[in-house]
Amino acid sequence: MPENPTLPPPQRLHVPMSDGAVLAALRYPGGSAPSPVVVTVTPYRKEAAQNADLVAAVLDAGYDVVVADVRGFGGSTGPYRGVLSERESLDTAELLEWLADQDFCDGRTAMVGGSYCGVNQLLAAVRRPRGLRCIAPWIAPTDTYRDMWKRGGIPSHTAWGARTFLNAQREDTRREGLRHFYSELVDEPFDTDLFHRVDLDRLDVPALFIGGWQDYFLRGTVRGFRRAAGPKRLLVGNWSHEPFLGPELRGELVAWLDFWLRDRGEDPTAPGANARLSVFGTDEWTTRGGWPEPDWARWEPVAEPTPVAVAASLLSTPPAPPTAVHPLVDLATESGMRLWGESAAFDLPVTWPTALLGHVGLSAVLSVEGCDDVDLHARLSVVRAGGEVQQVTEGRLRASHRAVDAARSGTAEPWHPHDRAEKLPQGEPVVLDVEVYPVHLRLEPGDALRLGVTVTAADESGSPATAALLPGTVVLLPGSR
Secondary structure, rough: OOOEEEEEOOOOEEEEOOOOOOEEEEHHHHHHOOEEEEEEEEOOOOOOHHHHHHHHHHEEEEOEEEEEEEEOOOOOOOOOOOOHHHHHHHHHHHHHHHHHHHOOEEHHHHHEOOOHHHHHHHHHEEEEEEEEEEEEEOOOOOOOHHHOOOHHHHHOOOOHHHHHHHOOOOOOHHHHHHHHHHHHHOOOOOOOOOOOEEOOOHOOOOEEEEEEOOOOOOOHHHHHHHHHHOOOEEEEEEOOEEEEEHHHHHHHHEEOOOOOOOHOOOOOEEEEEEEEEEEOOOOOOOOOOOOOOOEEEEEOOOOOOEEEEOOOOOOHHOOOOOOOOOHHHHHHHOOOOOOOOOOOEEEEEHHHHHHHEEEEEEEEEEEEEEEOOOOEEEEEEEEEEOOEEEEEEEEEEEEHHHOOOOOOOOEOOOOOOOOOOOOOOOOEEEEEEEHHHEEEEEEEEEEEEEEEEEEOOOOOOOOEEEEEEEEEEEEEEEOOO
């Protein structure tokens, strides 16, 4: 594969692992040696054009950059052990320590990158490799069951395996990766040891968490920031899960690296100013100390039993979503957000200026007849005074996974163990506590909040079914302090 013409010619590295595998990497010198080295480890091939913007930004800041293939991909050898395996995170830790010992490195390393290249930073950082000074995961999950493969207990990202493993280059990885992904991860309904959660209590490496208000992994970004044990900073902008490196992110990233690798600038994790949050749909940014504790307000949108059509699948759900979105934005992660319609909608008029910041809670009381299981999808939108609809956030839950662990739950943040399936009782009300992603909104008189819901069948019967959303349904809204 030819080198990227927008970057200087790299040095090719071959890094030995403790089990005999070799990681293939490209090193781009960014300044006078020795210097700190900034690292990205990817399953999407080290030569990919999508790496160029990030590499160029870090080079411009005067750092060496190393981009490595994960084992079994591209030029890296070794048997593939599965998505984000223990062996893979050990490889990353060994790579960092090997780089710290090279003549071109001054002993200090950092990691950067988004999505998969963000969660692998977190899994490696909790191993505390020698020389690692900081990480910068963005648009990254922290729990591969709840954030990534089975959000709300519903399979997602199912095309990721085909795209990624068919591009692996190595025959054994293609075969084993596809088998593992589709026969194990996709096929496993419950939260087992096939999935990974970052041990955030052990994450004491300084971490810059970056997310987007409409990113599929926003839960992981916010949870990572709130739970991480070490110095930390949060940046959330008006982004989805598309590659981005605009001025805001570039400036934050360079300042982060400069502070932890070169002792330059002010501490970005200083109390009272370690969270920068854009206001949804605007160019306004606010600076806060940590994640807020809201003043909660209750909205009971359902005054009487409201029929909700049970669709056969999201592909057959009318009507169209309220906002046109280029499908590649969401098909890239198959999030479904902004792509599916609404079977029922409820509006809450806004009568005074209102600010919302935090998680949104939904306890939906639902009655179903004719099938044993359904998926509930809920969307929160803003209807502006002029009639424009802006989709803001969403949540979802498979009804058979409705059990809640109260001890691990917080206000508007139910913790579903996802360890069993409970069939729906026919015609009887059940409560579905849905985790809805956070918002940061400014509302004016004349606006309205809209709750839209869609119900799709999730059992094997294929028979017609009916459902109703019942009084007692509650939306918790996070008033900003």
